[in-house]
Amino acid sequence: MEEAQRILADLDTLVWTSTNTRLTRQEKLEIVEEFESLAFPTLRKSERITEASDNSGILDVIQLLKRGVRD
Amino acid sequence: MGNLEPSDWIAIAALIVSILSAVFAWVASSKANKLSRENTNIQHGLIELELRQAIEGSKSKINDVGIIMAPLKAKSNKGTISDEDKETLSIYDKNLDAAIQTMLNTYDDACSKYLDDKVDRVRFKKNYHIEIRNLLERQELKEYFDPLTSRYKPILKVYDEWNNQER
Numbered sequence: 091m092e093e094a095q096r097i098l099a100d101l102d103t104l105v106w107t108s109t110n111t112r113l114t115r116q117e118k119l120e121i122v123e124e125f126e127s128l129a130f131p132t133l134r135k136s137e138r139i140t141e142a143s144d145n146s147g148i149l150d151v152i153q154l155l156k157r158g159v160r161d
Numbered sequence: 162m163g164n165l166e167p168s169d170w171i172a173i174a175a176l177i178v179s180i181l182s183a184v185f186a187w188v189a190s191s192k193a194n195k196l197s198r199e200n201t202n203i204q205h206g207l208i209e210l211e212l213r214q215a216i217e218g219s220k221s222k223i224n225d226v227g228i229i230m231a232p233l234k235a236k237s238n239k240g241t242i243s244d245e246d247k248e249t250l251s252i253y254d255k256n257l258d259a260a261i262q263t264m265l266n267t268y269d270d271a272c273s274k275y276l277d278d279k280v281d282r283v284r285f286k287k288n289y290h291i292e293i294r295n296l297l298e299r300q301e302l303k304e305y306f307d308p309l310t311s312r313y314k315p316i317l318k319v320y321d322e323w324n325n326q327e328r
Contacts, residue, residue: 151224
């Protein structure tokens with residue numbers, strides 16, 4: 091876990107040499123996927139962790155709508 | 162070879178025929194198994210697609226209610242809401258609860274399918290482990306997931322299964 095966090099921290103520091111801009115989230119995801127395919131060559135694409143979906147956006151909406159409604 | 166009786170030739174021919182039929186049966190069985198696996202994969206894929214569409218549809222419904230509620234909610238938070246608007250907001254609040262229940266029902270259906278092996282279990286876990294964890298761990302949905310009274314037992318069961326495995 092610490093190793094993964096170190097890799098993520100390293101990814102955050104990467105910049106494009108030509109433009110000196112930081113990597114986008116999509117570019118970082120592509121690098122992580124590349125790491126996965128190197129570390130687990132037999133893992134099917136459908137089994138990779140980067141495929142996971144997220145519902146935190148709609149839960150944030152629910153939180154905002156519920157907060158204070160019944161106060 | 163020249164000393165073989167006609168009955169021996171018949172026996173040899175029968176043996177060859179039985180070996181050939183065993184080979185044909187094995188090939189046919191392999192093809193049938195492969196076809197069956199492909200059909201199962203297609204069925205799983207269709208069910209997963211249906212579940213994903215239902216979940217996204219239910220989220221969209223909550224968003225729709227939220228867009229209508231937002232102005233009244235803002236007034237309510239500022240304390241400038243009229244009595245009439247307060248009543249309207251109270252109705253929208255019920256709509257929000259209904260939309261949340263619809264969303265939880267769709268997650269519950271998805272978890273039931275997972276528990277009944279109607280979907281690809283590995284793919285399902287990879288797709289939904291964050292969403293299911295969020296549902297159970299977010300404070301605003303705690304009221305729906307009381308271990309004793311909750312109606313969403315499949316969601317609780319799946320959450321428990323995944324988190325016990327990871328401990």
